[in-house]
Amino acid sequence: MTEEEIVSRIKSEITDSLGYGDEISKQRESAMEYYYGLPFGNEVEGRSQFVDSTVADTIEWIKPSLMRIFASGDEMVVFEPQGPEDVASAQQATDYVNYVFMRDNPGWEILYSWFTDALLQKNGIVKVWWDESDEWNREEYRNLTEDELALLLNDPNVEVVEHTAPGETFEDYGEQYSEGHHVVIKRDLSKGRIVVDPVPPDEFLIARDSKSIDDSKFVCHRIRKTLSELREMFGDLDIEELGGDEDDAFSGERDARFDFDESSTHSPWGFESSAQEDALRTYWLQEAYLRTDYDGDGIAELRKVCLVGRKVLANDEIDRIPFVSLTPIKIPHKFFGLSVADLVMDLQLIKSTLMRNLMDNMYNQNFGRYAVLEGQANLDDLLTQRPGGVVRVKSPNAIMPLTTPSLEPYSFQMLEYLDGVRESRAGVSKMSQGINENALTSHTTATAVNAVMTAAQSRVELIARNFAETGVKKLMVCIYELLQKNQDKQRIVKLRNEWVPVRPDMWRDKMDCTISVGIGHGNKDQQLMHLSSMLQFASQAMAGGLKIVNQKNMYNMGAALIKNMGFQNVSDFLTDPDQIPDQGPSPQEQMAQAKMQNEQKELEIKAAEIQIKAQKVKQDAQEAAVDAQLKVAELNLEREQKRAVAIGAT
Secondary structure, three states: OOHHHHHHHHHHHHHHOEOOOOHHHHHHHHHHHHHHOOOOOOOOOOOOOOOOOHHHHHHHHHHHHHHHHHHOOOOOEEEOOOOHHHHHHHHHHHHHHHHHHHHHOOHHHHHHHHHHHHHHHOOEEEEEEEEOOOOEEEEEEEEEOHHHHHHHHOOOOEEEEEEEOOOOEEEOOOEEEOOOEEEEEEEEOOOOEEEEEEEOHHHEEEOOOOOOOOOOOEEEEEEEEEHHHHHHHHOOOOHHHHOOOOOOOOOHHHHHHHHOOOOHHHOOOOOOOOOOOHHHOEEEEEEEEEEEOOOOOOOOEEEEEEEEOOEEEEEEEOOOOOEEEEOOEOOOOOOOOEOHHHHHHHHHHHHHHHHHHHHHHHHHHHHOEEEEOOOOEOHHHHHOOOOOOOOOEOOOOOEEEEOOOOOOHHHHHHHHHHHHHHHHHHOOOHHHHOOOOOOOOOOOOHHHHHHHHHHHHHHHHHHHHHHHHHHHHHHHHHHHHHHHHHOOOOEEEEEOOEEEEEOHHHOOOOOOEEEOOOOOHHHHHHHHHHHHHHHHHHHHHHHOOOOOOOHHHHHHHHHHHHHHOOOOOHHHOOOOHHHOOOOOOOHHHHHHHHHHHHHHHHHHHHHHHHHHHHHHHHHHHHHHHHHHHHHHHHHHHHHHHHHHHHHHHO
């Protein structure tokens, strides 16, 4: 396949892909306009132009629950060992992958943008890749021990910028004394690192017949880059080679994202000044990932081709497509699902129409409408509404008020009905928002409260589960595989409050993982109650001498209780018994041991006395038996003697 053929193939795939000015793009554009509360385009001058905020309200009420579910704990992902030999590496993989996502990358911000895109625009997209560009990161560490300092400095990628020894002072909001080593370092990241970046949905294209990213024959990321950035990525480039910009660079979806605050005229999407310097001139970079038989061996391989216009900047064979997608409402056998905005946009339009009519009616009732005899009244006086105003007329009946129909109660009932429809569709209710003061009274039982809250949260929990299984889990597996494949150098990081060396290339090639999807406040309260009951039972069992729990079991239950309370550092409250050195028995234990030894000696003495008495009794019995035998023998002898005398006498 020639270079011109692959360029033509990519151009054809782009124009035929999902998200390129098609119905999907128009739906996402409408969702963005509804989210921003922009006018519908059917407004009438002089009448109410109210726009309801159902779409924004629904999404903004769902997001806090999702962020709490995924980002409130220490471990968003847990890797499972394949065998007993993998326990240590699985634990390290769990800690390090979470560290890379939340610390090396702005994990919270990534989740926020990713989830918002999915809730609003059907699918949220993130790009994850191994970046080998030169980069330095400034880090500061306080109160390090000698061992921790030595371990940190053993990292070949670390350069010390500042160092304050224990007892010396350092500047930090005034002079302070350092209790340990205070170190500021520069860490060389040029060896490569994981980068996770949310992708705007309008920049992502995928083949029309795709069911997922992995099985897609074509995926494209269209991103705006300056000439300077292109030269950093691909070397020296000539402006003449790149040609002019494409006519299709703008779309309504992209414009809708910036029109809310009128930032499009100052954004990268806006038209550029002819006086702009060449290095800052922007172009559309198209990163196309396609399956094609480029080498002609009859087997299609996955390739990454970078284009600007029709100029090929890179053409390489790769092993994976670096994108992960998630959707709140998945449609089987289709890539794009449904967004929360899709569920409630029609409700926003209906509520806006109702509210406009109600407001127009109230305005007419407050200010009234009048029938005026032509030429018999001063219209300027009539139209000037002010307290104590005078209207000049030429005849007594020149002005007659017109009756405005009163507000019908069904209008407000309709608004309540629409709120109920929103609740059933999106799972967002006044109950779950905590703003319905009449829903729960003093007579409402705890069971009823939990039942109501659990039912209200079920929809959000389903969205969270979809996010976990379709997107977050795959993202974490991608991070694991990229680390295992690319990071062949040891890195010293602080995991579980300890500085440990990490070598991902020593991990197993494949490892199962699970996503720790949390739950809402109601169920979390239940968990806290259950953990407290378990801890109380375990304490009673240990006090009673039952050997069904040990110190490790008690620590695990206490750690789970502390984490559910919202505290992150369990080590601040509890000490793992496995990390406690053996310091011998305590004074109380020593006294108990001495008492037991004394009691043991007393028992031994009593046993010896009993044994002596038993031996004496036995000896006495033996002596008595001997005496009895002697007496019997004497009697027998005496009897024989008497018998012999009797015989001699006869």
